Amino acid sequence: MAPQLTGVPGSGAAAGGAAAVKPQFHHYHHRLPPRHHHSSPASLLSKLAFWSVCSLSLLLAFLLLSPAAPAPRAAPESPRRSLHASPSSTTSWGGAAWEKKVRASARIRRSGGHSVLVTGAAGFVGCHAAAALRRRGDGVLGLDNFNDYYDTALKRGRAALLARSGVYVVHGDIADAELLAKLFDVVPFTHVLHLAAQAGVRHALVDPMSYVRANVAGLVALLEAARAANPQPAVVWASSSSVYGLNSHVPFSEHDRTDRPASLYAATKKAGEEIAHVYNHIYGLSLTALRFFTVYGPWGRPDMAYFFFTKDILAGRPITIYESAGGGSHQTTISRDFTYVDDIVKGCVAALDTAGRSTGSGGKKRGTAPFRTYNLGNTSPVPVTQLVDLLEKLLKVKAVRKVVKMPRNGDVPYTHANVSLAQRELGYRPSTDLQTGLKKFVRWYLEYYHPELAEKHKLRTSSNGKGSRGRNGSSSSAR
Ligand SMILES: NC(=O)c1ccc[n+]([C@@H]2O[C@H](COP(=O)([O-])OP(=O)(O)OC[C@H]3O[C@@H](n4cnc5c(N)ncnc54)[C@H](O)[C@@H]3O)[C@@H](O)[C@H]2O)c1
Numbered sequence: 001m002a003p004q005l006t007g008v009p010g011s012g013a014a015a016g017g018a019a020a021v022k023p024q025f026h027h028y029h030h031r032l033p034p035r036h037h038h039s040s041p042a043s044l045l046s047k048l049a050f051w052s053v054c055s056l057s058l059l060l061a062f063l064l065l066s067p068a069a070p071a072p073r074a075a076p077e078s079p080r081r082s083l084h085a086s087p088s089s090t091t092s093w094g095g096a097a098w099e100k101k102v103r104a105s106a107r108i109r110r111s112g113g114h115s116v117l118v119t120g121a122a123g124f125v126g127c128h129a130a131a132a133l134r135r136r137g138d139g140v141l142g143l144d145n146f147n148d149y150y151d152t153a154l155k156r157g158r159a160a161l162l163a164r165s166g167v168y169v170v171h172g173d174i175a176d177a178e179l180l181a182k183l184f185d186v187v188p189f190t191h192v193l194h195l196a197a198q199a200g201v202r203h204a205l206v207d208p209m210s211y212v213r214a215n216v217a218g219l220v221a222l223l224e225a226a227r228a229a230n231p232q233p234a235v236v237w238a239s240s241s242s243v244y245g246l247n248s249h250v251p252f253s254e255h256d257r258t259d260r261p262a263s264l265y266a267a268t269k270k271a272g273e274e275i276a277h278v279y280n281h282i283y284g285l286s287l288t289a290l291r292f293f294t295v296y297g298p299w300g301r302p303d304m305a306y307f308f309f310t311k312d313i314l315a316g317r318p319i320t321i322y323e324s325a326g327g328g329s330h331q332t333t334i335s336r337d338f339t340y341v342d343d344i345v346k347g348c349v350a351a352l353d354t355a356g357r358s359t360g361s362g363g364k365k366r367g368t369a370p371f372r373t374y375n376l377g378n379t380s381p382v383p384v385t386q387l388v389d390l391l392e393k394l395l396k397v398k399a400v401r402k403v404v405k406m407p408r409n410g411d412v413p414y415t416h417a418n419v420s421l422a423q424r425e426l427g428y429r430p431s432t433d434l435q436t437g438l439k440k441f442v443r444w445y446l447e448y449y450h451p452e453l454a455e456k457h458k459l460r461t462s463s464n465g466k467g468s469r470g471r472n473g474s475s476s477s478a479r
Pocket of ligand 1: 119120121122123124125126143144145146147155172173174175194195196197198199200213214218238239240241291292293294295296301
Protein backbone atom coordinates (compact mmCIF):
# COMPACT_ATOMS: atom_id res chain seq x y z
CA MET A 1 0.00 0.00 0.00
CA ALA A 2 2.87 2.38 0.77
CA PRO A 3 3.80 3.17 -2.85
CA GLN A 4 0.31 4.59 -3.50
CA LEU A 5 0.51 6.90 -0.50
CA THR A 6 3.64 8.59 -1.82
CA GLY A 7 1.72 9.84 -4.86
CA VAL A 8 -1.02 11.57 -2.86
CA PRO A 9 -0.87 15.38 -2.76
CA GLY A 10 -0.10 16.59 0.74
CA SER A 11 2.08 13.61 1.51
CA GLY A 12 5.76 13.75 2.54
CA ALA A 13 7.14 14.57 -0.94
CA ALA A 14 4.71 17.44 -1.50
CA ALA A 15 5.49 18.88 1.90
CA GLY A 16 9.17 18.66 1.05
CA GLY A 17 8.50 20.64 -2.15
CA ALA A 18 6.77 23.43 -0.24
CA ALA A 19 9.62 23.57 2.23
CA ALA A 20 12.08 24.04 -0.62
CA VAL A 21 10.44 27.25 -1.91
CA LYS A 22 9.62 28.72 1.48
CA PRO A 23 12.96 30.55 2.16
CA GLN A 24 12.47 32.54 -1.04
CA PHE A 25 9.20 33.95 0.34
CA HIS A 26 11.11 35.13 3.39
CA HIS A 27 13.82 36.60 1.22
CA TYR A 28 11.40 38.72 -0.86
CA HIS A 29 9.41 39.65 2.21
CA HIS A 30 12.50 41.34 3.68
CA ARG A 31 12.86 43.40 0.51
CA LEU A 32 9.27 44.75 0.62
CA PRO A 33 9.09 48.54 0.75
CA PRO A 34 7.45 50.16 3.76
CA ARG A 35 3.63 50.63 3.35
CA HIS A 36 3.68 54.46 3.53
CA HIS A 37 6.22 54.84 0.71
CA HIS A 38 4.84 56.74 -2.39
CA SER A 39 6.13 55.64 -5.83
CA SER A 40 6.14 57.14 -9.32
CA PRO A 41 4.12 55.38 -12.21
CA ALA A 42 7.41 54.24 -13.82
CA SER A 43 8.69 52.69 -10.63
CA LEU A 44 5.24 51.10 -10.06
CA LEU A 45 5.43 49.52 -13.54
CA SER A 46 8.91 48.17 -12.94
CA LYS A 47 7.79 46.76 -9.54
CA LEU A 48 4.80 45.10 -11.22
CA ALA A 49 7.09 43.50 -13.81
CA PHE A 50 9.50 42.41 -11.09
CA TRP A 51 6.71 40.74 -8.98
CA SER A 52 5.21 39.07 -12.06
CA VAL A 53 8.56 37.45 -12.85
CA CYS A 54 8.92 36.38 -9.22
CA SER A 55 5.41 34.86 -9.10
CA LEU A 56 5.97 32.99 -12.36
CA SER A 57 9.30 31.58 -11.22
CA LEU A 58 7.74 30.53 -7.90
CA LEU A 59 4.91 28.80 -9.72
CA LEU A 60 7.41 27.07 -12.00
CA ALA A 61 9.53 25.97 -9.04
CA PHE A 62 6.44 24.64 -7.23
CA LEU A 63 5.32 22.65 -10.26
CA LEU A 64 8.77 21.19 -10.79
CA LEU A 65 9.22 20.21 -7.15
CA SER A 66 5.68 18.83 -6.63
CA PRO A 67 5.17 15.09 -7.02
CA ALA A 68 3.32 13.88 -10.08
CA ALA A 69 -0.45 13.41 -9.80
CA PRO A 70 -1.35 9.89 -8.66
CA ALA A 71 -1.64 7.51 -11.57
CA PRO A 72 -4.73 5.34 -11.86
CA ARG A 73 -4.30 2.08 -9.94
CA ALA A 74 -2.98 -0.73 -12.03
CA ALA A 75 -3.55 -4.39 -11.24
CA PRO A 76 -0.87 -5.50 -8.81
CA GLU A 77 1.90 -7.40 -10.53
CA SER A 78 3.39 -8.66 -7.31
CA PRO A 79 1.65 -9.81 -4.12
CA ARG A 80 0.05 -7.15 -1.91
CA ARG A 81 -0.17 -7.13 1.83
CA SER A 82 -3.16 -5.80 3.68
CA LEU A 83 -3.50 -5.41 7.41
CA HIS A 84 -6.94 -5.51 8.96
CA ALA A 85 -8.35 -5.11 12.43
CA SER A 86 -7.92 -8.76 13.33
CA PRO A 87 -4.38 -9.36 14.58
CA SER A 88 -4.04 -12.58 12.62
CA SER A 89 -5.37 -11.26 9.35
CA THR A 90 -2.20 -10.06 7.70
CA THR A 91 -2.70 -11.19 4.14
CA SER A 92 -0.82 -11.38 0.93
CA TRP A 93 -2.52 -11.45 -2.46
CA GLY A 94 -2.18 -10.40 -6.06
CA GLY A 95 0.15 -11.11 -8.94
CA ALA A 96 -0.18 -13.22 -12.06
CA ALA A 97 0.41 -16.58 -10.33
CA TRP A 98 -2.17 -15.74 -7.67
CA GLU A 99 -4.77 -14.77 -10.29
CA LYS A 100 -4.14 -18.01 -12.14
CA LYS A 101 -4.78 -19.99 -8.95
CA VAL A 102 -7.96 -18.02 -8.28
CA ARG A 103 -9.28 -18.64 -11.80
CA ALA A 104 -8.44 -22.35 -11.71
CA SER A 105 -10.22 -22.83 -8.40
CA ALA A 106 -13.34 -20.96 -9.56
CA ARG A 107 -13.53 -22.76 -12.93
CA ILE A 108 -16.88 -24.53 -13.45
CA ARG A 109 -16.52 -28.23 -14.30
CA ARG A 110 -20.09 -29.28 -15.07
CA SER A 111 -22.66 -27.93 -17.48
CA GLY A 112 -25.03 -25.52 -15.76
CA GLY A 113 -22.71 -25.34 -12.74
CA HIS A 114 -22.11 -22.32 -10.55
CA SER A 115 -19.02 -20.34 -9.78
CA VAL A 116 -19.21 -19.74 -6.04
CA LEU A 117 -17.20 -17.52 -3.72
CA VAL A 118 -17.39 -19.22 -0.31
CA THR A 119 -16.43 -16.87 2.50
CA GLY A 120 -15.40 -18.51 5.78
CA ALA A 121 -14.23 -21.53 3.77
CA ALA A 122 -11.62 -22.48 6.37
CA GLY A 123 -14.41 -22.53 8.94
CA PHE A 124 -16.49 -25.50 10.00
CA VAL A 125 -19.56 -25.17 7.76
CA GLY A 126 -17.58 -23.39 5.04
CA CYS A 127 -15.15 -26.25 4.48
CA HIS A 128 -17.97 -28.82 4.23
CA ALA A 129 -20.00 -26.62 1.89
CA ALA A 130 -17.01 -25.80 -0.35
CA ALA A 131 -16.09 -29.49 -0.57
CA ALA A 132 -19.67 -30.48 -1.46
CA LEU A 133 -19.91 -27.86 -4.21
CA ARG A 134 -16.55 -28.87 -5.61
CA ARG A 135 -17.50 -32.57 -5.59
CA ARG A 136 -20.41 -31.93 -7.92
CA GLY A 137 -18.35 -29.81 -10.31
CA ASP A 138 -19.07 -26.24 -9.31
CA GLY A 139 -16.24 -23.72 -9.41
CA VAL A 140 -15.36 -22.80 -5.83
CA LEU A 141 -13.05 -20.15 -4.44
CA GLY A 142 -12.66 -19.83 -0.68
CA LEU A 143 -11.92 -16.69 1.32
CA ASP A 144 -10.99 -16.69 4.99
CA ASN A 145 -8.92 -14.53 7.30
CA PHE A 146 -7.84 -17.50 9.45
CA ASN A 147 -8.38 -15.49 12.62
CA ASP A 148 -7.42 -16.97 15.98
CA TYR A 149 -10.86 -17.06 17.62
CA TYR A 150 -10.11 -20.78 17.91
CA ASP A 151 -7.19 -23.06 17.01
CA THR A 152 -5.90 -21.88 13.65
CA ALA A 153 -4.33 -25.31 13.02
CA LEU A 154 -7.86 -26.63 12.57
CA LYS A 155 -8.59 -23.93 9.99
CA ARG A 156 -5.34 -24.65 8.18
CA GLY A 157 -6.18 -28.36 8.24
CA ARG A 158 -9.56 -27.67 6.62
CA ALA A 159 -7.97 -25.43 3.98
CA ALA A 160 -5.37 -28.13 3.25
CA LEU A 161 -8.17 -30.63 2.79
CA LEU A 162 -9.90 -28.29 0.34
CA ALA A 163 -6.63 -27.65 -1.49
CA ARG A 164 -6.33 -31.39 -2.12
CA SER A 165 -9.69 -31.31 -3.90
CA GLY A 166 -8.71 -28.25 -5.96
CA VAL A 167 -10.30 -25.50 -3.88
CA TYR A 168 -8.04 -22.56 -3.13
CA VAL A 169 -8.78 -20.57 0.02
CA VAL A 170 -7.58 -16.98 -0.36
CA HIS A 171 -6.17 -15.65 2.90
CA GLY A 172 -7.96 -12.34 3.20
CA ASP A 173 -10.59 -10.36 5.01
CA ILE A 174 -14.16 -9.75 3.86
CA ALA A 175 -13.73 -6.14 4.94
CA ASP A 176 -10.88 -5.66 2.43
CA ALA A 177 -12.79 -3.82 -0.32
CA GLU A 178 -9.80 -3.76 -2.64
CA LEU A 179 -9.30 -7.52 -2.41
CA LEU A 180 -13.01 -8.18 -2.96
CA ALA A 181 -13.11 -5.89 -5.99
CA LYS A 182 -10.11 -7.76 -7.38
CA LEU A 183 -11.73 -11.15 -6.84
CA PHE A 184 -14.92 -10.07 -8.63
CA ASP A 185 -12.77 -8.58 -11.35
CA VAL A 186 -10.87 -11.83 -11.90
CA VAL A 187 -13.90 -14.16 -11.61
CA PRO A 188 -17.51 -13.47 -12.72
CA PHE A 189 -18.98 -15.32 -9.71
CA THR A 190 -22.56 -16.47 -10.20
CA HIS A 191 -23.05 -16.96 -6.45
CA VAL A 192 -21.62 -16.02 -3.08
CA LEU A 193 -22.07 -18.36 -0.13
CA HIS A 194 -21.25 -16.00 2.72
CA LEU A 195 -20.39 -17.92 5.88
CA ALA A 196 -17.54 -15.82 7.29
CA ALA A 197 -18.53 -14.34 10.63
CA GLN A 198 -17.59 -13.94 14.22
CA ALA A 199 -19.56 -16.90 15.57
CA GLY A 200 -20.31 -17.98 19.14
CA VAL A 201 -22.52 -16.28 21.68
CA ARG A 202 -20.33 -16.05 24.78
CA HIS A 203 -17.23 -14.53 23.21
CA ALA A 204 -19.15 -11.25 22.83
CA LEU A 205 -18.67 -10.70 26.56
CA VAL A 206 -14.91 -10.64 25.91
CA ASP A 207 -14.58 -9.02 22.47
CA PRO A 208 -17.82 -7.33 21.41
CA MET A 209 -16.20 -5.34 18.59
CA SER A 210 -15.13 -8.50 16.73
CA TYR A 211 -18.86 -9.15 16.11
CA VAL A 212 -19.42 -5.66 14.75
CA ARG A 213 -16.34 -5.88 12.51
CA ALA A 214 -17.12 -9.24 10.94
CA ASN A 215 -20.91 -9.48 11.06
CA VAL A 216 -21.86 -5.89 10.35
CA ALA A 217 -18.94 -4.02 8.71
CA GLY A 218 -17.70 -7.18 6.96
CA LEU A 219 -21.15 -7.99 5.65
CA VAL A 220 -21.60 -4.47 4.28
CA ALA A 221 -18.19 -4.64 2.56
CA LEU A 222 -19.14 -7.94 0.98
CA LEU A 223 -22.54 -6.71 -0.20
CA GLU A 224 -20.92 -3.53 -1.57
CA ALA A 225 -18.57 -5.65 -3.65
CA ALA A 226 -21.43 -7.91 -4.79
CA ARG A 227 -23.68 -5.05 -5.86
CA ALA A 228 -20.84 -3.37 -7.76
CA ALA A 229 -19.85 -6.61 -9.50
CA ASN A 230 -20.83 -7.17 -13.08
CA PRO A 231 -22.56 -9.61 -13.30
CA GLN A 232 -24.05 -9.32 -9.83
CA PRO A 233 -23.97 -12.68 -8.03
CA ALA A 234 -26.84 -14.14 -6.00
CA VAL A 235 -25.90 -14.09 -2.31
CA VAL A 236 -26.80 -16.84 0.15
CA TRP A 237 -25.59 -16.19 3.69
CA ALA A 238 -25.67 -17.61 7.19
CA SER A 239 -27.88 -15.87 9.67
CA SER A 240 -28.69 -17.80 12.84
CA SER A 241 -31.46 -19.32 14.93
CA SER A 242 -30.22 -16.97 17.66
CA VAL A 243 -32.21 -14.15 16.01
CA TYR A 244 -35.32 -15.69 17.67
CA GLY A 245 -33.85 -14.57 21.01
CA LEU A 246 -36.56 -14.42 23.65
CA ASN A 247 -39.24 -15.73 21.28
CA SER A 248 -41.20 -18.41 23.14
CA HIS A 249 -43.48 -19.56 20.34
CA VAL A 250 -42.27 -23.04 19.34
CA PRO A 251 -41.24 -24.46 16.99
CA PHE A 252 -39.57 -21.26 15.72
CA SER A 253 -41.04 -20.20 12.41
CA GLU A 254 -39.75 -17.56 10.01
CA HIS A 255 -42.85 -15.51 10.87
CA ASP A 256 -42.03 -15.32 14.58
CA ARG A 257 -40.65 -12.23 16.28
CA THR A 258 -36.93 -11.61 15.92
CA ASP A 259 -36.76 -8.22 17.58
CA ARG A 260 -35.70 -9.39 21.05
CA PRO A 261 -32.14 -10.74 20.69
CA ALA A 262 -30.52 -12.16 23.83
CA SER A 263 -26.90 -11.72 22.74
CA LEU A 264 -24.74 -9.31 20.77
CA TYR A 265 -24.07 -12.13 18.30
CA ALA A 266 -27.81 -12.47 17.69
CA ALA A 267 -28.17 -8.70 17.37
CA THR A 268 -25.46 -8.55 14.69
CA LYS A 269 -27.10 -11.41 12.76
CA LYS A 270 -30.44 -9.64 13.00
CA ALA A 271 -28.74 -6.42 11.82
CA GLY A 272 -27.34 -8.48 8.94
CA GLU A 273 -30.85 -9.52 7.90
CA GLU A 274 -31.97 -5.88 7.82
CA ILE A 275 -28.84 -4.80 5.94
CA ALA A 276 -29.41 -7.58 3.41
CA HIS A 277 -32.91 -6.24 2.84
CA VAL A 278 -31.48 -2.82 1.99
CA TYR A 279 -29.15 -4.28 -0.66
CA ASN A 280 -32.01 -6.27 -2.12
CA HIS A 281 -34.28 -3.24 -2.16
CA ILE A 282 -31.86 -0.64 -3.53
CA TYR A 283 -29.53 -2.66 -5.73
CA GLY A 284 -31.59 -5.69 -6.80
CA LEU A 285 -29.26 -8.23 -5.16
CA SER A 286 -30.78 -11.68 -4.83
CA LEU A 287 -30.46 -12.44 -1.11
CA THR A 288 -31.19 -15.56 0.91
CA ALA A 289 -30.62 -15.74 4.69
CA LEU A 290 -30.32 -19.19 6.23
CA ARG A 291 -30.99 -19.44 9.96
CA PHE A 292 -28.81 -22.37 11.05
CA PHE A 293 -29.73 -24.26 14.24
CA THR A 294 -26.73 -25.57 16.31
CA VAL A 295 -24.63 -27.27 13.64
CA TYR A 296 -22.34 -30.13 14.68
CA GLY A 297 -20.14 -32.72 12.98
CA PRO A 298 -16.58 -33.66 11.98
CA TRP A 299 -14.15 -30.74 11.69
CA GLY A 300 -16.48 -28.85 14.07
CA ARG A 301 -15.93 -25.75 16.13
CA PRO A 302 -13.99 -26.17 19.38
CA ASP A 303 -16.03 -23.45 21.13
CA MET A 304 -19.25 -25.48 20.87
CA ALA A 305 -20.51 -27.66 23.77
CA TYR A 306 -20.50 -31.03 21.96
CA PHE A 307 -16.84 -30.39 21.01
CA PHE A 308 -15.44 -29.18 24.35
CA PHE A 309 -17.54 -31.71 26.30
CA THR A 310 -15.82 -34.44 24.28
CA LYS A 311 -12.42 -32.97 25.05
CA ASP A 312 -13.17 -32.56 28.78
CA ILE A 313 -14.82 -35.96 29.20
CA LEU A 314 -11.76 -37.64 27.69
CA ALA A 315 -9.47 -35.61 29.95
CA GLY A 316 -11.53 -36.49 33.05
CA ARG A 317 -12.36 -32.82 33.62
CA PRO A 318 -15.80 -31.82 34.97
CA ILE A 319 -18.26 -30.44 32.41
CA THR A 320 -20.70 -27.66 33.22
CA ILE A 321 -24.32 -28.21 32.22
CA TYR A 322 -26.68 -25.28 32.43
CA GLU A 323 -30.19 -25.60 33.68
CA SER A 324 -32.81 -22.94 33.27
CA ALA A 325 -36.07 -22.18 35.04
CA GLY A 326 -38.60 -24.27 33.13
CA GLY A 327 -42.36 -23.94 33.07
CA GLY A 328 -43.75 -23.74 36.63
CA SER A 329 -41.30 -24.26 39.47
CA HIS A 330 -39.12 -27.08 38.05
CA GLN A 331 -35.71 -26.70 36.40
CA THR A 332 -34.89 -28.03 32.93
CA THR A 333 -31.53 -28.40 31.24
CA ILE A 334 -31.20 -26.36 28.10
CA SER A 335 -32.13 -28.03 24.81
CA ARG A 336 -30.86 -27.55 21.30
CA ASP A 337 -32.10 -28.51 17.87
CA PHE A 338 -28.74 -30.11 16.96
CA THR A 339 -28.37 -30.25 13.18
CA TYR A 340 -25.81 -32.43 11.42
CA VAL A 341 -23.47 -30.51 9.13
CA ASP A 342 -24.31 -32.57 6.00
CA ASP A 343 -27.98 -31.58 6.37
CA ILE A 344 -26.99 -27.92 6.68
CA VAL A 345 -24.79 -28.23 3.59
CA LYS A 346 -27.69 -29.75 1.63
CA GLY A 347 -29.77 -26.74 2.65
CA CYS A 348 -27.01 -24.32 1.54
CA VAL A 349 -26.63 -26.05 -1.83
CA ALA A 350 -30.40 -26.09 -2.39
CA ALA A 351 -30.56 -22.39 -1.52
CA LEU A 352 -27.83 -21.66 -4.09
CA ASP A 353 -29.58 -23.77 -6.74
CA THR A 354 -32.94 -22.06 -6.23
CA ALA A 355 -31.68 -18.51 -5.76
CA GLY A 356 -33.12 -16.34 -8.51
CA ARG A 357 -30.83 -13.92 -10.26
CA SER A 358 -29.78 -10.52 -9.01
CA THR A 359 -31.26 -7.86 -11.27
CA GLY A 360 -28.87 -4.96 -10.87
CA SER A 361 -25.99 -3.90 -13.04
CA GLY A 362 -23.53 -1.07 -12.78
CA GLY A 363 -24.75 -0.57 -9.20
CA LYS A 364 -28.34 0.09 -10.37
CA LYS A 365 -31.41 -2.05 -9.73
CA ARG A 366 -33.22 -3.22 -12.89
CA GLY A 367 -36.12 -5.07 -11.25
CA THR A 368 -37.17 -6.89 -8.10
CA ALA A 369 -34.88 -9.68 -6.98
CA PRO A 370 -35.63 -12.56 -4.59
CA PHE A 371 -35.37 -11.92 -0.85
CA ARG A 372 -35.73 -15.11 1.15
CA THR A 373 -35.27 -16.36 4.72
CA TYR A 374 -35.26 -20.02 5.79
CA ASN A 375 -34.77 -21.99 8.98
CA LEU A 376 -32.33 -24.88 8.61
CA GLY A 377 -32.65 -27.11 11.67
CA ASN A 378 -33.27 -30.72 12.59
CA THR A 379 -36.78 -30.22 14.08
CA SER A 380 -36.10 -32.37 17.16
CA PRO A 381 -34.60 -30.54 20.14
CA VAL A 382 -32.49 -32.63 22.52
CA PRO A 383 -31.72 -31.71 26.16
CA VAL A 384 -28.00 -31.16 26.72
CA THR A 385 -28.08 -33.93 29.38
CA GLN A 386 -29.05 -36.38 26.62
CA LEU A 387 -26.19 -35.11 24.45
CA VAL A 388 -23.83 -35.93 27.33
CA ASP A 389 -25.39 -39.42 27.73
CA LEU A 390 -24.67 -40.11 24.07
CA LEU A 391 -21.10 -38.82 24.31
CA GLU A 392 -20.44 -41.01 27.36
CA LYS A 393 -21.65 -44.04 25.42
CA LEU A 394 -19.56 -43.26 22.34
CA LEU A 395 -16.41 -42.32 24.26
CA LYS A 396 -16.86 -45.10 26.79
CA VAL A 397 -16.02 -42.64 29.57
CA LYS A 398 -18.29 -41.40 32.37
CA ALA A 399 -18.61 -37.61 32.44
CA VAL A 400 -18.11 -35.62 35.65
CA ARG A 401 -21.23 -33.43 35.51
CA LYS A 402 -21.60 -30.09 37.23
CA VAL A 403 -25.12 -28.72 36.82
CA VAL A 404 -25.43 -24.98 37.41
CA LYS A 405 -28.04 -22.30 36.86
CA MET A 406 -27.70 -20.73 33.40
CA PRO A 407 -25.88 -17.40 33.70
CA ARG A 408 -27.08 -14.45 31.65
CA ASN A 409 -24.39 -14.83 28.99
CA GLY A 410 -26.49 -14.69 25.84
CA ASP A 411 -27.51 -18.35 25.66
CA VAL A 412 -31.19 -19.09 25.23
CA PRO A 413 -32.82 -22.08 26.99
CA TYR A 414 -34.41 -23.75 23.99
CA THR A 415 -34.25 -23.87 20.18
CA HIS A 416 -36.54 -25.78 17.87
CA ALA A 417 -36.85 -25.21 14.13
CA ASN A 418 -39.96 -25.29 12.03
CA VAL A 419 -38.50 -26.11 8.60
CA SER A 420 -41.70 -26.43 6.59
CA LEU A 421 -40.84 -23.40 4.43
CA ALA A 422 -37.38 -24.79 3.56
CA GLN A 423 -38.98 -28.17 2.94
CA ARG A 424 -41.50 -26.67 0.52
CA GLU A 425 -39.22 -24.29 -1.35
CA LEU A 426 -35.77 -25.92 -1.09
CA GLY A 427 -36.74 -29.58 -0.75
CA TYR A 428 -34.85 -29.52 2.58
CA ARG A 429 -35.23 -32.73 4.63
CA PRO A 430 -32.76 -33.24 7.46
CA SER A 431 -31.98 -36.93 7.71
CA THR A 432 -29.32 -37.42 10.40
CA ASP A 433 -30.38 -38.01 14.00
CA LEU A 434 -28.14 -36.89 16.85
CA GLN A 435 -26.86 -40.36 17.70
CA THR A 436 -25.76 -41.07 14.10
CA GLY A 437 -24.22 -37.63 13.65
CA LEU A 438 -22.40 -37.69 16.99
CA LYS A 439 -20.92 -41.07 16.14
CA LYS A 440 -19.40 -39.54 13.01
CA PHE A 441 -18.14 -36.57 15.01
CA VAL A 442 -16.56 -38.77 17.70
CA ARG A 443 -14.91 -40.94 15.07
CA TRP A 444 -13.37 -37.89 13.45
CA TYR A 445 -12.41 -36.35 16.82
CA LEU A 446 -10.55 -39.45 17.95
CA GLU A 447 -8.81 -39.93 14.62
CA TYR A 448 -7.75 -36.28 14.52
CA TYR A 449 -6.69 -35.76 18.14
CA HIS A 450 -6.19 -39.26 19.55
CA PRO A 451 -5.44 -41.80 16.79
CA GLU A 452 -4.34 -44.29 19.46
CA LEU A 453 -7.78 -44.10 21.10
CA ALA A 454 -9.56 -44.36 17.76
CA GLU A 455 -7.80 -47.68 17.25
CA LYS A 456 -8.92 -48.81 20.68
CA HIS A 457 -12.51 -47.77 20.03
CA LYS A 458 -12.49 -49.62 16.72
CA LEU A 459 -14.07 -46.54 15.17
CA ARG A 460 -11.46 -46.14 12.49
CA THR A 461 -12.95 -46.07 8.99
CA SER A 462 -11.78 -49.05 7.00
CA SER A 463 -14.31 -49.35 4.18
CA ASN A 464 -12.25 -47.40 1.64
CA GLY A 465 -8.87 -47.91 3.24
CA LYS A 466 -8.47 -44.14 3.46
CA GLY A 467 -8.94 -43.63 7.20
CA SER A 468 -7.58 -40.43 8.64
CA ARG A 469 -3.99 -40.41 9.85
CA GLY A 470 -4.54 -37.83 12.58
CA ARG A 471 -3.96 -34.09 12.66
CA ASN A 472 -1.32 -33.83 10.01
CA GLY A 473 -2.52 -36.43 7.61
CA SER A 474 -6.23 -35.73 7.94
CA SER A 475 -8.89 -37.73 6.14
CA SER A 476 -9.44 -37.33 2.44
CA SER A 477 -12.82 -35.62 2.46
CA ALA A 478 -14.54 -33.07 4.65
CA ARG A 479 -17.11 -35.65 5.75
N1 LIG B 1 -22.07 -23.63 13.64
C1 LIG B 1 -23.26 -23.26 14.08
O1 LIG B 1 -23.86 -23.91 14.94
C2 LIG B 1 -23.92 -22.02 13.53
C3 LIG B 1 -25.22 -21.72 13.95
C4 LIG B 1 -25.84 -20.59 13.44
C5 LIG B 1 -25.18 -19.78 12.52
N2 LIG B 1 -23.91 -20.08 12.15
C6 LIG B 1 -23.26 -19.22 11.18
O2 LIG B 1 -22.73 -20.02 10.15
C7 LIG B 1 -21.54 -19.46 9.63
C8 LIG B 1 -20.43 -20.49 9.69
O3 LIG B 1 -20.24 -20.86 11.05
P1 LIG B 1 -19.13 -21.89 11.49
O4 LIG B 1 -19.69 -22.68 12.59
O5 LIG B 1 -18.57 -22.56 10.32
O6 LIG B 1 -18.07 -20.88 12.11
P2 LIG B 1 -16.49 -20.82 11.94
O7 LIG B 1 -16.01 -19.83 12.93
O8 LIG B 1 -15.91 -22.18 11.99
O9 LIG B 1 -16.33 -20.25 10.47
C9 LIG B 1 -16.29 -18.89 10.17
C10 LIG B 1 -15.03 -18.61 9.38
O10 LIG B 1 -15.06 -17.25 8.99
C11 LIG B 1 -13.75 -16.74 9.10
N3 LIG B 1 -13.86 -15.29 9.29
C12 LIG B 1 -14.30 -14.62 10.37
N4 LIG B 1 -14.24 -13.30 10.17
C13 LIG B 1 -13.74 -13.13 8.92
C14 LIG B 1 -13.43 -11.99 8.14
N5 LIG B 1 -13.61 -10.76 8.61
N6 LIG B 1 -12.93 -12.17 6.90
C15 LIG B 1 -12.72 -13.43 6.41
N7 LIG B 1 -12.99 -14.54 7.11
C16 LIG B 1 -13.49 -14.39 8.35
C17 LIG B 1 -13.14 -17.44 10.29
O11 LIG B 1 -11.73 -17.47 10.23
C18 LIG B 1 -13.76 -18.82 10.19
O12 LIG B 1 -12.89 -19.72 9.53
C19 LIG B 1 -21.28 -18.22 10.47
O13 LIG B 1 -21.82 -17.13 9.80
C20 LIG B 1 -22.06 -18.49 11.74
O14 LIG B 1 -22.43 -17.29 12.39
C21 LIG B 1 -23.27 -21.20 12.63
